[in-house]
Structures are given as structure tokens and as C-alpha cells.
Amino acid sequence: MIRRSGFILLLALLLVPTAQADPSAIQRGAYLFALGGCASCHTDSDNGGEPLAGGLAMPTPFGTFYTPNISADPQQGIGAWSNADFIRAMRRGISPEDEHYYPAFPYTAYSLMSDAELHDLKAYLDSQPASAVPSKAHQLNFPFRYRSLLALWKWLYLDGQRFSPDPNRSEQWNRGAYIVNGPGHCVECHSPRTLLGGLDSDHLLEGTPDGPDGETVPGLTAASNPEFGQWLDEDIQFALETGMMLNGDFFSGTMGKVVDNSTSQLSEADRAAIAVYLKSFAKPPQ
Incomplete structure (x- = not known):
């Protein structure tokens, strides 16, 4: 009787559809x-x-x-x-x-x-x-x-x-901050590291010579990359969508893959939010 009950229970479990x-x-x-x-x-x-x-x-x-x-x-x-x-x-x-x-x-x-x-x-x-x-x-x-x-x-x-939004910033800026620092993890590649491999919080988004595969990763602030400081929001959005930079060249290496597998697939709203957030760092001090 016990064996029969156990068999019936097993059969019932097998017949229950897997949750989709x-x-x-x-x-x-x-x-x-x-x-x-x-x-x-x-x-x-x-x-x-x-x-x-x-x-x-x-x-x-x-x-x-x-x-x-x-x-x-x-x-x-x-x-x-x-x-x-x-x-x-x-x-x-x-x-x-x-x-x-x-x-x-x-x-x-x-x-x-x-x-x-x-x-x-x-x-x-x-x-x-x-x-x-x-x-x-x-x-x-x-x-x-x-x-x-x-x-x-x-x-x-x-x-x-x-992630905690900054109440003093716009919703669009906060969305960009969330992407860049969170799931998009742009800050992880575009920032220097300490000797122990942690992010150098005093120099976030200032670039690093020790990027993936030994690549030099450019900074995304005006102080660290004056050329990027001249980009407009729409320039950043276009580059994230197509991989084409302001000088007509295309991203290659790791960033080329980022465009192919990530930023080109994002909504226009999210690319715009990224641009707004990055430009808040790229503007030279007044």
C-alpha cells in the first residue's frame, strides 16, 4: 500500500506541468x-x-x-x-x-x-x-x-x-546614472582602479590605461578627455547607436562589441539618458 501510494505521488508530480x-x-x-x-x-x-x-x-x-x-x-x-x-x-x-x-x-x-x-x-x-x-x-x-x-x-x-535617485536631478539624469553605474556598468571599464582592484572613487569615468585586454579606455569627463567634452548629447546618442564617433571613425575592440551587443539595442530614451548623465561630467567647470 505504501509503495503504491508512493508510486501514485511520483506519477502525479511527473504529470504536473512545469511552471513557465x-x-x-x-x-x-x-x-x-x-x-x-x-x-x-x-x-x-x-x-x-x-x-x-x-x-x-x-x-x-x-x-x-x-x-x-x-x-x-x-x-x-x-x-x-x-x-x-x-x-x-x-x-x-x-x-x-x-x-x-x-x-x-x-x-x-x-x-x-x-x-x-x-x-x-x-x-x-x-x-x-x-x-x-x-x-x-x-x-x-x-x-x-x-x-x-x-x-x-x-x-x-x-x-x-x-540605486537611490538624486532628488536634485531630473528623472532622465537619474535613469542615465542608474544605467552607467548599474547594469550598463560603464563606470567599471571607464574608471581607474586602485592597487587592490577596486574602483578609484575619486576619479570615476576618467579613463584607464589598464582596460579589458590591455586596452586604453578613454575618459568621459572634460578634464580627462577634452575631445569628448566637445561632444553634444546627440553625438553621444549617435555613437552609442551606430558605433561611429565624431571624427568619423568607428569603435573597435571591446567598445565595438558593447555597441553591437548592448547600446545599439537600447531604446532611444535610454541612450538619451546616458548622454545626459555623461554630459553632466563632460562639461568643463564654469
């Missing part, structure tokens, strides 16, 4: 996916990598990081993660196995996102094809291979606060 994500949540998550430029880092497109399977090498002064598989595969990707697992990773940089993630994964920026946004992003990722390609191990210099040291790093550089 709300299509509107997936659609919102797709936009957030583009906003964060996730495809640029988590698909090794130059080497024919599978979508979201990771494997992209990121050389840094601390060693080489490899982006992980974030596909819906339950073993090699994040398909088995709960929403709570995903939020903890995105906000606190902690894996489901309670290991610290390195800040090459910019959770300091993603921590500004709301629960609802992170739920939508997870719904979109879960809707994408799974890839069973294992994530590559990082190749880091001593002593950075010891993840326990990241507890101190987070104490110094991760406050875990959600």
Missing part, C-alpha cells in the same frame, strides 16, 4: 540582458564559442580570468540556480556553494538592480539554449588565487546598496 516564466518577464529580461552587454563577456564569439558558454579570456594585472558558463544548463551553467541564488551572486558575489566570486564579474554594479529586474533577467537566461561546455578555471597570480581574500576586498569596495 511569464513571457513579459522574459521580454523585460531580454532588454536587461542587452543593457548589461552580457553576450559580450559570456560568449567567446571570436573563437566560435557557444552562446552564453563563457570561456572568454580577460587578462588583468592579477592574472587571466575566464568568463563562466551562464547558460540554462543545470550542471555547467546556472539552470539549476534559484532566484535567490542568482540574486546573491549578482548582489553579493557569492556562489550557491558559498564561494566568493572575483570582481572581474562586476557585481558591485549589478548590486544596484532591483529584485524584480534580477528575476526578469534570470527568466530570460533560463529561456535560452543550454550549453554543456564547462567553465574554464582562472589563471591568477599569487596571492590572488585565494578567494578568502575577497572578503576583505568586499568590505572595502562593496556596499550592496540599491
Whole structure:
């Protein structure tokens, strides 16, 4: 009798339809996916990598990081993660196995996102094809291979606060601030780092010679980049949409991928908000 009851219960569980994500949540998550430029880092497109399977090498002064598989595969990707697992990773940089993630994964920026946004992003990722390609191990210099040291790093550089609008600024400016500092994480690439790899908060958006793949990343303030200080809002919007700069050249390298996978897919309103926010830093002091 017990065996029969157990069989009936198992059969009932198997016959219960799997809960499907709300299509509107997936659609919102797709936009957030583009906003964060996730495809640029988590698909090794130059080497024919599978979508979201990771494997992209990121050389840094601390060693080489490899982006992980974030596909819906339950073993090699994040398909088995709960929403709570995903939020903890995105906000606190902690894996489901309670290991610290390195800040090459910019959770300091993603921590500004709301629960609802992170739920939508997870719904979109879960809707994408799974890839069973294992994530590559990082190749880091001593002593950075010891993840326990990241507890101190987070104490110094991760406050875990959600985005808080500035009541003295316009709604458009605040939207731009949220994108640049949050999911778009522009500030992560366009700012210099301290010796420990944290953002130099005194020089945000002033550029750095130690950008992705050793590229020099230009500043986005008038003091650090007088040429950019001459750009108009519409120049910035056009560049983010098409990749064409004011001098007629096109973005290449990492920024070229950002345009392809992120900014060209954003709404005109969001590109305009980014421009308004950046121009508030680009204007020379009066």
C-alpha cells in the first residue's frame, strides 16, 4: 500500500506541468540582458564559442580570468540556480556553494538592480539554449588565487546598496546614472582602479590605461578627455547607436562589441539618458 501510494505521488508530480516564466518577464529580461552587454563577456564569439558558454579570456594585472558558463544548463551553467541564488551572486558575489566570486564579474554594479529586474533577467537566461561546455578555471597570480581574500576586498569596495535617485536631478539624469553605474556598468571599464582592484572613487569615468585586454579606455569627463567634452548629447546618442564617433571613425575592440551587443539595442530614451548623465561630467567647470 505504501509503495503504491508512493508510486501514485511520483506519477502525479511527473504529470504536473512545469511552471513557465511569464513571457513579459522574459521580454523585460531580454532588454536587461542587452543593457548589461552580457553576450559580450559570456560568449567567446571570436573563437566560435557557444552562446552564453563563457570561456572568454580577460587578462588583468592579477592574472587571466575566464568568463563562466551562464547558460540554462543545470550542471555547467546556472539552470539549476534559484532566484535567490542568482540574486546573491549578482548582489553579493557569492556562489550557491558559498564561494566568493572575483570582481572581474562586476557585481558591485549589478548590486544596484532591483529584485524584480534580477528575476526578469534570470527568466530570460533560463529561456535560452543550454550549453554543456564547462567553465574554464582562472589563471591568477599569487596571492590572488585565494578567494578568502575577497572578503576583505568586499568590505572595502562593496556596499550592496540599491540605486537611490538624486532628488536634485531630473528623472532622465537619474535613469542615465542608474544605467552607467548599474547594469550598463560603464563606470567599471571607464574608471581607474586602485592597487587592490577596486574602483578609484575619486576619479570615476576618467579613463584607464589598464582596460579589458590591455586596452586604453578613454575618459568621459572634460578634464580627462577634452575631445569628448566637445561632444553634444546627440553625438553621444549617435555613437552609442551606430558605433561611429565624431571624427568619423568607428569603435573597435571591446567598445565595438558593447555597441553591437548592448547600446545599439537600447531604446532611444535610454541612450538619451546616458548622454545626459555623461554630459553632466563632460562639461568643463564654469
